[in-house]
Amino acid sequence: MTTSNAAEAAAPVDAPSSYRWVIVSQLWLHQILTQGMPTAISVLLIRLQADLDFGTVEAGWLGSARFAGQLLVFPASFLIIRFAPTRLYGLLLLSIGLAPIAGGWASSYVVLFVAQIVFSLGFSLSQVPASLMRSRWIPPRELATVWGIGNAMTAVGQSAMLFGIPLVAGALGGWRGVMIVVGCLSLAAAVLWWCTARERPLASAVSSPSRGFEALRRREFYILGFATVGGGTAYTSSILFLPKYLADDRGMSLIVAGSVTAALPLAGLLANLTSGLLSDRIGLRKVFIWPAGLVLPPLYYLAFSDLPVPWLVGVVFLVGYFAWLPFPVLTSIPFELAGIRPTEVAVGQALVNALLGIGIILGPVLVGQVAVAAGSLHAGLLTLVALPLLFTVGCLWLPETGSRARRNAS
Template identity: 25%
Template sequence: MSQTVVNSRQGLPFRAALPMLCFLTLAFWLGFLARILMGPLMVPITRDLAASNTEAGGFVLLVGLGATVGLLSSGFISRFLTHRLTISLALLGMGVGALLSGTADTLFAFQASLFAMGAGAGLYLPSAISVITSLTRRADWGKALSVHEAAPNVAFIVAPLFAEFMVETHDWRSAFTVLGAASLVAGALFALRGPGKGERGEAPSPSLLADIVRRPVFWIMSLLFGIAVGATLGPYTMLPLYLVEERGMSREAANMLLAVSRVSGVFMSFVGGMCADRFGPRRTIVVYLALAGLFTMLLGLTEGVWLTAAVLLQPLVSTTFFPAGFSMISRGMPFQARGVAVGFITPMGALIGSGAIPLGLGWCGDHIGFGAGFVMQGALMLVCLLAAWRLPRRDVEE
């Protein structure tokens, strides 16, 4: 089967590629908003479905499991459909999952819809990263990826505000219904006008997989992606329950603080991309782990104004990892292996970061307190500095 690929060294300058980057970013934003919306809606969802804190953490795990299925199958699908149609299919899948979430009337039905939504989301990322790194010059990868990473950071701000608006005017189910419909429209538009036409993914052949897994960067980045996803999604999904149940804050105040805390992420994503270009992804990741680990621990160790400060500071650095992380994968893997590497690294990250960590925090909330969970999560990030030091210092294609 033929494969159309643009050589990464001959990609477009950043400004020339920006319109298509914005189109991809819009698609990412819609899909990510649908995935994280349950965080600020967690209080009414758990009350309506009579779910425990552990089951609430399990909601995030199910999205992660679905994403793992989507990620692992993305190479096969993008090889058959092209990257453009794979991204379109991902948006359509997330839209259907969100619509099902809005109509679920039992705990099991809601859990099944989250798995479906995660499966759609999992298809998106490998194709998107492949399109971005073929669309832009290598020297601009950090900036291009930081534009793309603005999508989840804006979604983190919009989600609590949108959730509060929908709960006050309608109910939590309507929020999923609106986003599901928007994702379906975006999927149809992307199939017609999105980038990646004619570009096909690489199915994970045994020889290609063997080349990927023999590289230490694969295993290190799998771990670090899990830790980074957990640092972003873990506190975000569990903070409303933590602030309401253990710190006596109202749901409205908790969601407003959650929204304000994510404003910095929009700008820090670009800072992370520029740091990856200027200082290298390895150094950027090391600094990220040190600062994010410290601020995550402070979530569980502080109260009052200091807790508010910690809630604001933790997202300030938690978003800086991803431009550097994707740049590290792209630099540490041959061109033909990048999409497959992302397709295998990110599911491990999803299982750890959007599965095990939120589930663990939920268990802590039921048994020893959310605060203790945040302290242990931050300490784990500091331990992972040992792994980050072993990341390669040179580009694999130099």
């Protein structure tokens, strides 16, 4: 396996290549497929517990294991950026495919837990070479659009898996068949990647090699992590606890509670398809970030109130839309920072993802602890209301990196 330093110093043409869509479309496909194992564990948790004989505490640890890789991706990124991203990404895809197959054959909770950790590591670490490939294949004017569509594919994956996994489990006779099918689909995608993916360094990248440490001196990554933790933690904790709150505190059936909660990823699909495209069209980034921080706190408060169901669906939809709205832009900004190398982008994004991972892990814990102390899940959910303000606060220090700002600076 070759290192990326030599590739980064090479000098190919910078003009966009039509082959970029072969790469990008597969990255989108992988974002759908990687929803399979976590969603299968979530949807089929009751069957898993009955078959492997584990309780609620172990189920919580199994859920947290999904995010274990987020905590390791930042320190590992300094090593990962030294390798050719396309080949390394292909190897990590293999681990993503093998993990659910191993989980499907699990004879005990421990085996399933380890398989979930392996999946998390493969998925989280794969985001570093994926970031390098985006730097090398996608022109700046398309970045937010590509990120938006990619995030939309995540929402599509969540919705498709939530609908399809119970059907597949019924057809195959249980959760084991589902896990094996999910793994085989991912392995097929990995084979396709190995057959079609190419390396492509960019001439516009600074020619001197970089080990990524320069990213630690860029305050923008800390600001992006600061903003992302607020919005991401509030959303992921809400989508986890909202069905239980609606069922237990509001007396809704599980079907109604699930239908209301489903408005979150549905709205996210719309937000991701529009935010990145509009941002690229008008050449501005920050205008798609700071308004969300002002709008979301009252929307979250209303979502956790006693609104009638029709009104509640509308409010939850708006929560999902504005919660997702900033993310295609936030993930595009690192690629547009002045004088930045692709390896610095990869390390910087790994830092942002690590901070987000901490929030995603601690957010549900905070909600649960407050709920137990107050005797009400409603009180726990209210601790999330103010977190999206970090979108707005972060924008006070973030530079405007859209094409309009770059034209004015040149």
